Amino acid sequence: MRLSDTLYLSIKTVSSYRTRSLLIVLAMALGVAAVVILTALGDGARRYVTNKFSSIGTNLIIVIPGRAETAGGFPGAVLGQTPRDLTLEDANALAHLPQVRRYAPLNIGVAELVAASRLREVTVLGSTAELLPVRHMELAQGRFLTRGTGHGAQILLGAKLAREFFPQGNVIGQRVRLGDRRFLVSGVLKFQGESMGFNTDEIVIIPIDYAQALFNTSSLFRILVEARSRNDIVFTKEAIFDILKQRHDGEEDITVITQDAVLATFDRILRALTLGVAGIAAISLAVAGILVMNVMLVAVSQRTSEIGLLKAIGAPSADIHHLFLVEALLLSLTGGVLGFILGQFGSLLIRLAFPLLPAWPPTWASLAGVTIAFVTGLLASLLPAERAARLNPVQALSAK
Amino acid sequence: MIYLSGITRLFQMGDQEVRALSGINLKIASGEYVSIMGPSGSGKSTLLNIIGLLDRPDLGRYELDGIDVTSLSEIEQACVRRKKIGFVFQSFHLVPRLTAAENIELPLILNGISPTNRKSIVEEALLKFDLSNRAQHRPAEMSGGQRQRTAIARATILRPTAILADEPTGNIDHRNGTEVMALLERLHHTGTTLIVVTHDRELGARADRHIAMRDGEIVMDDISERPNEIE
Ligand SMILES: Nc1ncnc2c1ncn2[C@@H]1O[C@H](COP(=O)(O)OP(=O)(O)OP(=O)(O)O)[C@@H](O)[C@H]1O
Ligand SMILES: [Mg+2]
Numbered sequence: 015m016r017l018s019d020t021l022y023l024s025i026k027t028v029s030s031y032r033t034r035s036l037l038i039v040l041a042m043a044l045g046v047a048a049v050v051i052l053t054a055l056g057d058g059a060r061r062y063v064t065n066k067f068s069s070i071g072t073n074l075i076i077v078i079p080g081r082a083e084t085a086g087g088f089p090g091a092v093l094g095q096t097p098r099d100l101t102l103e104d105a106n107a108l109a110h111l112p113q114v115r116r117y118a119p120l121n122i123g124v125a126e127l128v129a130a131s132r133l134r135e136v137t138v139l140g141s142t143a144e145l146l147p148v149r150h151m152e153l154a155q156g157r158f159l160t161r162g163t164g165h166g167a168q169i170l171l172g173a174k175l176a177r178e179f180f181p182q183g184n185v186i187g188q189r190v191r192l193g194d195r196r197f198l199v200s201g202v203l204k205f206q207g208e209s210m211g212f213n214t215d216e217i218v219i220i221p222i223d224y225a226q227a228l229f230n231t232s233s234l235f236r237i238l239v240e241a242r243s244r245n246d247i248v249f250t251k252e253a254i255f256d257i258l259k260q261r262h263d264g265e266e267d268i269t270v271i272t273q274d275a276v277l278a279t280f281d282r283i284l285r286a287l288t289l290g291v292a293g294i295a296a297i298s299l300a301v302a303g304i305l306v307m308n309v310m311l312v313a314v315s316q317r318t319s320e321i322g323l324l325k326a327i328g329a330p331s332a333d334i335h336h337l338f339l340v341e342a343l344l345l346s347l348t349g350g351v352l353g354f355i356l357g358q359f360g361s362l363l364i365r366l367a368f369p370l371l372p373a374w375p376p377t378w379a380s381l382a383g384v385t386i387a388f389v390t391g392l393l394a395s396l397l398p399a400e401r402a403a404r405l406n407p408v409q410a411l412s413a414k
Numbered sequence: 415m416i417y418l419s420g421i422t423r424l425f426q427m428g429d430q431e432v433r434a435l436s437g438i439n440l441k442i443a444s445g446e447y448v449s450i451m452g453p454s455g456s457g458k459s460t461l462l463n464i465i466g467l468l469d470r471p472d473l474g475r476y477e478l479d480g481i482d483v484t485s486l487s488e489i490e491q492a493c494v495r496r497k498k499i500g501f502v503f504q505s506f507h508l509v510p511r512l513t514a515a516e517n518i519e520l521p522l523i524l525n526g527i528s529p530t531n532r533k534s535i536v537e538e539a540l541l542k543f544d545l546s547n548r549a550q551h552r553p554a555e556m557s558g559g560q561r562q563r564t565a566i567a568r569a570t571i572l573r574p575t576a577i578l579a580d581e582p583t584g585n586i587d588h589r590n591g592t593e594v595m596a597l598l599e600r601l602h603h604t605g606t607t608l609i610v611v612t613h614d615r616e617l618g619a620r621a622d623r624h625i626a627m628r629d630g631e632i633v634m635d636d637i638s639e640r641p642n643e644i645e
Contacts, residue, residue, distance in 0.1 A: 019523045030511040323507040326468055327521045327568065328496025330489045407468045411507065 015333045024340040031313075035345060038302070038309055042349020042387050043356055045299035049383035050357020050375045052295045054364065056288030058373030063280050065372070067273065071149055073115075073244055074273035075251055077108075077237040077258070081267050098262050099233030102222065107261060108239060111253050113246040118145040120236040121225040127218060129179045129190035136175060137217045138192065140225020148238045151214070156186045156201030159221055167224060169197035173205040174215035192218065193228050247272050292379055296386060302349065303390030310342050310398035314405075321402050322410025331403035338399035339392070346391025350384040357383065416442040416465055416576070416607070421474035423460050423630075434460040435471070436630045442623075444479075444575060447599070447608045449618040452627035458611045459580055461627070465609065466499045466578045467491045479575070496525055500569030500577045500606075502598070504584035506561045508553040514564045515540060515549040521572050535571065543567040543597070559590030566597055576607035583617060595620060 028035045079100040105119035121140035126133060143161040145151065151158075154176075159168055169190060176185045176199075188199045197220060206214045226232060241250040251270050258268050314321070321334055357375055364373040421438040424431055434457045442448055450458050463469040464476065467483060476484045483494060508517045515536050522532045540546045543563045553561055562582060569577060579598060583591030595610075595617055602608040612618045626634035 015524050016526055019526075019529075023523065026516075027511065319507065320509055323509070324520070324524070325492070326466070326495070326501045326503075326507070327524060328492050328499075329524050330492040332489070333524065408463050411468075411503070 015329070015336070020333070020336050020340050021344075023337060024344050027337075027341055028344050034309060038306055038345045039349040039352060041302040041305050042299070042346050042391070043353035045295065045302045046350050046353025046383040046387050047356035047360060048295035048298050048353075049292055049386070050354060050380050051360040051364070052291040053288050053379035054357070054361040054373040054375035055371075056284065056291050057376045057379075058364070058371045060281060060284035060288060061372045061374075062370065063284060064277055067277050067280060069150055071238070071240060071273060073241040073247055074148070075239040075241060075247065075254065076271045076273070077239065077254060078269040078271065079233065079267070081269055098265060098267050100237060100258075100268065101232055101234060102226070104258055104261055105234060105237045107257055108237065108254060111250065111257070113242050113250040113253060115240045115242045116144040116148055117237060117239045118142055118148045119222050119234050120145070120238060121222060121229065121231070122235045123225065123229040125193040125228060127175070127179070127190060127192055129188060132179050134178075136172075136192075138225060138228070139217055139219045140222040140228075141219060142222055145219065145238070148240050152204040152206070154202045154204045156199070158201055159219065160200075167195065167197045168200040168221060170201045170203060170219040171199060172203050172213070172215040172217045174213075175218065176202040192220065195224065195228060197224075244274070247274050288376070288379075292382070296382075299383070299386050299390055302387070303346075303394045306342055306346055306391055307394035307397065309345075310338060310395050311401070313341070314338065314398045314402045317402075318405065318410045318413035321405050322407050322413065325405070325407035326411060334405075335399045335403035338402050339395050342395030342398070343388065343391050346387050346394075347384075350387030350391075353387065354380055354384050415444050415477070415479055416440070417475075417477040418465070419475050421461075421464060421471045421476065423457075423464065423469065424472045433630045435464070438474070438630075438632060440625075440632065440635075442607060442609065444607055445602075445605050447602050447622040448610070448625060449621035449623070450609065450611045450625045450627060451613070451615070451618045452633075456627040457630040458627055460630075462578050462580050462609065462611055465576075466501055467495050468501075496521065497572065498575045500566075500572075500574035502562070502566055502569050502577060502579035502582045504581040506553065506558075506565045506585070508561055508564060508568075510553050513550050513552055514545055514556065514560075517553070517564055518545075518568045518571055520568060525572060539567045539571050557590070558586035559593060562586055562590070562594050563597065566594070566601075570601055570606070574606065576609065577601060579608070579610045581611055581613065583612065583614060591617065 077100065079098070102119055105117060108114055108117050118141050123138050124135055125138050127136045139145070141159070143159045146153070146158045154173060156170075158170060169192065171179070171185065179190070180188060185199050185202055190197050190199060203214060203219075220228070239250065239254065241247045251272055254270055255266065255268070259266050262268075324334055357380065361373050361375050364371065418438050418440040421435055422433070423435040425434055438461060450461065452458055460469065464471050470484060475482065478494065478498065483491065486494065509520070512520075518539050519532055519536050522535060527535070540549050543566065545560065545563055545567065548556055548560055548564075553564070556564065577598060582598065583594055586594065591614070598608055598610065599620070610617070610621060618624060624634070624636045625632055
């Protein structure tokens with residue numbers, strides 16, 4: 015028998031048992047669609063988180079005072095001394111490293127912002143002009159902190175604060191008071207939302223020396239360093255350790271986090287999560303496979319006398335085997351393809367409903383879904399097809 | 415040429431052994447018209463199934479057109495069945511999902527004949543068996559006579575050398591039965607061997623040679639009444 019004829023006869027059979035075929039196709043389709051949609055969700059979440067994380071900077075290295083001991087407690091505590099502070103001088107020392115593209119020392123505190131007869135507490139960031147590129151911040155209007163020394167008492171307002179204090183809009187050049195000092199608004203940050211734990215729309219940014227004076231401190235909250243390239247990150251991290259250790263009398267009392275490492279961790283966790291939900295969805299595919307097997311077994315016993323007839327008119331066992339195999343494959347493959355389409359459509363709906371979530375089904379999941387549908391269909395039909403082919407023709411003919 | 419010697423077929427029924435056929439010796443020349451009669455359970459169908467290679471004997475030798483077919487593999491037997499044997503059953507055995515034309519087409523499909531060639535062959539057969547106006551009907555939409563004509567058309571579409579009919583008129587009324595027999599006889603007249611198993615004395619009598627069976631044995635074969643025909 016020709017392959018095209020096997021296909022032709024199988025299609026005829028599948029289309030004549032309409033309800034049965036529809037149910038199997040649906041079961042397979044739902045299984046595949048579940049794999050596609052759930053992995054789209056998982057991968058969407060992964061992308062969302064990693065995008066958020068990489069949006070805070072590129073090749074970012076964060077230096078934090080104090081040593082985070084994995085074993086618990088830090089040596090300073092054991093030795094009865096507090097860890098040494100990070101200072102502006104420490105930050106400036108990093109500038110000489112060839113792998114460092116730019117760096118921004120960071121101070122943080124809370125102060126009262128007074129302007130236009132309004133008053134509220136705000137989070138204050140003290141930094142330098144480099145903070146803008148290092149942290150991928152954007153301005154809505156005006157200018158950022160001026161480069162170098164000798165700058166005036168500049169202040170940048172978060173988007174929401176600017177609107178709150180100056181609803182009329184003319185913000186640039188306005189005088190504000192922060193704590194007991196006067197500042198001149200030089201710019202407004204672009205609306206950005208929550209990022210890295212605080213809402214940048216409700217902060218103000220002032221030059222680092224003003225911040226240190228305001229909070230009466232010489233220490234830094236953090237130093238943000240941008241390496242020249244991704245490959246430089248590990249080396250830069252080592253170099254930062256070396257320099258600061260040297261500056262801190264051989265004491266390793268800092269912690270260096272690379273954005274890369276954090277990103278990789280998140281990526282790993284969310285990838286595992288995606289795989290997990292894909293696995294759960296794949297179970298429904300296996301269930302659909304069992305359904306196919308059951309339906310094909312029923313088909314064999316239902317069509318026993320027909321199988322006997324085919325043998326009587328000279329069909330070899332192989333032809334009968336192929337007929338049942340192709341029939342099951344047709345059903346599961348149709349289900350797989352339909353499920354793929356349903357899955358793509360479902361993911362589209364999710365993306366429309368939650369525009370922030372890039373819920374694109376990963377290619378591997380779509381391929382795996384359709385492939386698993388095909389393979390379970392194949393496996394599930396092996397036994398029924400074998401049983402059909404093995405039937406004794408005389409007994410098959412006398413079956414009713 | 416069908417040549418059976420010492421054909422024995424045993425069935426195990428629980429701890430009991432049923433001898434469906436015991437030591438059958440039979441020779442049927444090409445182009446003969448033979449009827450096989452006998453009480454129920456005498457082994458007629460079993461004999462026909464062995465002749466048609468649907469069943470294998472437990473003992474004995476079977477030569478079809480000079481070839482020992484009992485030793486052939488399953489695939490080879492299917493091939494012989496496809497090329498040389500046309501089965502006609504009491505219950506027609508039409509595929510209910512397929513139309514008359516599609517049922518008739520089945521052996522052509524199994525034989526790997528191209529769709530274009532199939533179409534003309536099927537059309538010719540429909541015409542020959544007076545089924546042209548039933549071509550697109552499914553078995554459920556046809557009368558018993560039409561169904562059996564369709565089954566005969568399917569059995570003979572590849573021009574087999576032997577037609578094996580197991581009570582071909584058992585499920586249809588007398589008038590249609592006579593018509594079906596006439597159809598089979600017409601095929602016999604073109605040179606096909608025709609072996610008919612029947613309970614109907616009148617129909618059985620129409621054959622040129624009459625075989626009677628009882629308890630798995632041939633108890634009467636009127637070829638033995640014509641000794642000059644035995645070589
Ligand atoms: N598959 C089987 N298993 C057990 N016994 C069988 C089987 N097939 C046939 N027999 C037995 O073999 C004997 C002959 O059966 P067979 O069908 O050849 O009879 P028959 O002459 O065709 O009868 P009928 O006129 O009723 O069709 C019977 O006793 C039957 O019970
Ligand atoms: Mg019988």
